[in-house]
Each structure stands twice: as structure tokens, then as C-alpha cells.
Amino acid sequence: MVGFDASDDAAVYKISADTAMIQTVDFFPPMVDDPRDFGRVAASNALSDVYAMGGSPRLAMNLLCFPSCLPLDVVGEILSGGAEKVREAGAVIAGGHSIEDREPKYGLCVTGFAHPSAILTNGGAGEGDLLVLTKPLGSGVLTTAAKAGLLDEGANRAMVELMAQLNKTACETMLPLKPTACTDVTGFGLLGHVEEMARGAGLTARLIASAVPTAAGALELAREGIIPAGAYRNRDYLAGKAFVDGGVPLDLADLLYDPQTAGGLVIAIPEARSRELLRRLAGAGVVAAVIGQMVRREEFNVTVGV
Known part of the structure; x- marks a missing residue:
């Protein structure tokens, strides 16, 4: 239903007459000092694309990059902050993937759902709106x-x-x-x-x-x-x-x-x-x-x- 051609916020795939799947991914390096806050903000940012399409997030996968010198308790705080926001969204974290990198990065791959007729794109506005x-x-x-x-x-x-x-x-x-x-x-x-x-x-x-x-x-x-x-x-x-x-x-x-x-x-x-x-x-x-x-x-x- 929605692909890459329109610079939209997420991809949308019609599963059935009454269900469309919304898929998006977003991650980035820290923009705040506190690791838990970083996780919260990164998760909020990733979940947002599903809301922009008119959907409800249901499933999320962690994307995590971190250097080997980063203490594991810091990594845990990042993931905990992300999980807090995913729960608030009414979704669940079902796994993810991590790699070693020189700079920490965190985000989510998010799957959401909506009725096909309720999907919002960025290009549907009418004159006078x-x-x-x-x-x-x-x-x-x-x-x-x-x-x-x-x-x-x-x-x-x-x-x-x-x-x-x-x-x-x-x-x-x-x-x-x-x-x-x-x-x-x-x-x-x-x-x-x-x-x-x-x-x-x-x-x-x-x-x-x-x-x-x-x-x-x-x-x-x-x-x-x-x-x-x-x-x-x-x-x-x-x-x-x-x-x-x-x-x-x-x-x-x-x-x-x-x-x-x-x-x-x-x-x-x-x-x-x-x-x-x-x-x-x-x-x-x-x-x-x-x-x-x-x-x-x-x-x-x-x-x-x-």
C-alpha cells in the first residue's frame, strides 16, 4: 500500500481486507547523557512513525550498537528505557540484534497495524485543510x-x-x-x-x-x-x-x-x-x-x- 517512492514515514503492507501491517525502523547515537533517557527517547522516536501512519504499534525489535568498553549496566539502562516506552505504547519487545561498534547507538524496528482504510500518508491533504x-x-x-x-x-x-x-x-x-x-x-x-x-x-x-x-x-x-x-x-x-x-x-x-x-x-x-x-x-x-x-x-x- 505504501512504499519508498513517496518519502512516507513507514512502509504499509495489506494483509487482508481489514488488516494492514506498518513497518518502520529508526536508531541513532545518544543525544542525551543519561542512558535510560537515551533509551526512552530513541524508542519514542522509532514508535512515532507508526502513529504518523495512523496505526498502533504491537511489536518491536531492539537495535543496539555498543563498544566493548561500555559497562553492561549502562547497556541495561538503555534497553530498560526503551522497554518502558514500548510498554507504554501497548507493544512488546520480542528480541533484537546487537553488534560491537565504536559509538553507542540504539533504536527499534517497529511493527504496527491499522485498518487499510485508516492508513494515513503524508500526501493526502486537500486544498483548504x-x-x-x-x-x-x-x-x-x-x-x-x-x-x-x-x-x-x-x-x-x-x-x-x-x-x-x-x-x-x-x-x-x-x-x-x-x-x-x-x-x-x-x-x-x-x-x-x-x-x-x-x-x-x-x-x-x-x-x-x-x-x-x-x-x-x-x-x-x-x-x-x-x-x-x-x-x-x-x-x-x-x-x-x-x-x-x-x-x-x-x-x-x-x-x-x-x-x-x-x-x-x-x-x-x-x-x-x-x-x-x-x-x-x-x-x-x-x-x-x-x-x-x-x-x-x-x-x-x-x-x-x-
């Missing part, structure tokens, strides 16, 4: 600052919990309201992933920068030049595809390109159902905001106004 973001931006800037020792304990904990928060509640809340498309915000940043949505739909995503929620402290750090290298790569890649109005403050513009770890969902939904979606998300404890709208195709796939 509103775009709803379910997590604030800034995890790339914040993790860069944390590595440089620029975050206090409270800010660091808030950053970790933001990334470790599953997109499970957001997914379960949106599905009854029949969104038309969905993706999650990860390494290509908000603009990169919204550009994929617009391109897939043959439309232009018109975003309002001032409506985009940002994580506490992220704007101030961006203003000080604490920008990850991935943000510059995203900006270069989107040249000619995305246009950001010159009136958008530079610090906010930087966050639009900021690569996210376990970022929120971007949900496309008809305007008539958007207010109810926001109401239900708020009631479920998900801080969400309308950040833009899909419009008829223009010169750029994404435009960002003030």
Missing part, C-alpha cells in the same frame, strides 16, 4: 545546547520529557475525526516534513511563523547562535522549495529548519473539523496549534509568513 502541530519545536537546538553544558537541570529534564512523550495520545485523538494526512517532525525539521506533505498533495503549505509553538528556551538559544549543523543542511536542501518571508525573525526561522528528535505530528484536517480536533487534543493533555493551511499550488511547496 488546516495543519495542526502537536509538539513545540526546538529539540535540535536544545540538545545542542545540552551537549555544550548550557542547560540547567530543569531545562534539561523538560527537554528529555518533551522528546520522550509518545505521539500515541495525539494519534488516538485525531483518528475519529478523519484527518486527511499526517507526518511526524524529525530530522528534516518542520519545513522539510511539511514540504513533503505539500509535494505529495500537489499543493502549497502556507505557514504562519508566529503560530508555531516553540519549546521553552529554544528561541533564546537560537538567538545566541546555538544551531545544530542539521538545520543548515535542511535550509540548503529546501532552497527553491520553501520560502520564508524576510519579516520572520531569524531565531524563529532557524527553528523551522531545526532537526527534531521524536517531534510532534503534523495533522492535515478539513477546517470544519479542526476546532473539534484542537478541543479534544487539549482535553487529552496535548498542546497543539494550527500552524498553517494547504492552498492551491504556488511557486514554492511551502511559504512562511510572519
Whole structure:
């Protein structure tokens, strides 16, 4: 049903008339110091692709790389953190694979399921649909600052919990309201992933920068030049595809390109159902905001106004 050709979040294989299997894999090196937190965040990030497709994770396999000098109790904490999030998702870990490597890396191969008619792709939005973001931006800037020792304990904990928060509640809340498309915000940043949505739909995503929620402290750090290298790569890649109005403050513009770890969902939904979606998300404890709208195709796939 869904393959590699559309830059979607996961592969989807139709098993029967009422069951589709969703398959995804994701792993990376540590972005936080605490090994258990690393496992939690990496698992949250890997599980997110299933939620972005409108599915429920059911099975996960550990992917682990670690040097022989790494104490086994540290490895155990990484795996324990991952298992915590898999349990929270309602899935089970059924094994995995580990290899020796110079740098620790961890993640999951995740299998989920959904009804074939409920599968969401990143390219199904219609003209006039509103775009709803379910997590604030800034995890790339914040993790860069944390590595440089620029975050206090409270800010660091808030950053970790933001990334470790599953997109499970957001997914379960949106599905009854029949969104038309969905993706999650990860390494290509908000603009990169919204550009994929617009391109897939043959439309232009018109975003309002001032409506985009940002994580506490992220704007101030961006203003000080604490920008990850991935943000510059995203900006270069989107040249000619995305246009950001010159009136958008530079610090906010930087966050639009900021690569996210376990970022929120971007949900496309008809305007008539958007207010109810926001109401239900708020009631479920998900801080969400309308950040833009899909419009008829223009010169750029994404435009960002003030």
C-alpha cells in the first residue's frame, strides 16, 4: 500500500481486507547523557512513525550498537528505557540484534497495524485543510545546547520529557475525526516534513511563523547562535522549495529548519473539523496549534509568513 517512492514515514503492507501491517525502523547515537533517557527517547522516536501512519504499534525489535568498553549496566539502562516506552505504547519487545561498534547507538524496528482504510500518508491533504502541530519545536537546538553544558537541570529534564512523550495520545485523538494526512517532525525539521506533505498533495503549505509553538528556551538559544549543523543542511536542501518571508525573525526561522528528535505530528484536517480536533487534543493533555493551511499550488511547496 505504501512504499519508498513517496518519502512516507513507514512502509504499509495489506494483509487482508481489514488488516494492514506498518513497518518502520529508526536508531541513532545518544543525544542525551543519561542512558535510560537515551533509551526512552530513541524508542519514542522509532514508535512515532507508526502513529504518523495512523496505526498502533504491537511489536518491536531492539537495535543496539555498543563498544566493548561500555559497562553492561549502562547497556541495561538503555534497553530498560526503551522497554518502558514500548510498554507504554501497548507493544512488546520480542528480541533484537546487537553488534560491537565504536559509538553507542540504539533504536527499534517497529511493527504496527491499522485498518487499510485508516492508513494515513503524508500526501493526502486537500486544498483548504488546516495543519495542526502537536509538539513545540526546538529539540535540535536544545540538545545542542545540552551537549555544550548550557542547560540547567530543569531545562534539561523538560527537554528529555518533551522528546520522550509518545505521539500515541495525539494519534488516538485525531483518528475519529478523519484527518486527511499526517507526518511526524524529525530530522528534516518542520519545513522539510511539511514540504513533503505539500509535494505529495500537489499543493502549497502556507505557514504562519508566529503560530508555531516553540519549546521553552529554544528561541533564546537560537538567538545566541546555538544551531545544530542539521538545520543548515535542511535550509540548503529546501532552497527553491520553501520560502520564508524576510519579516520572520531569524531565531524563529532557524527553528523551522531545526532537526527534531521524536517531534510532534503534523495533522492535515478539513477546517470544519479542526476546532473539534484542537478541543479534544487539549482535553487529552496535548498542546497543539494550527500552524498553517494547504492552498492551491504556488511557486514554492511551502511559504512562511510572519
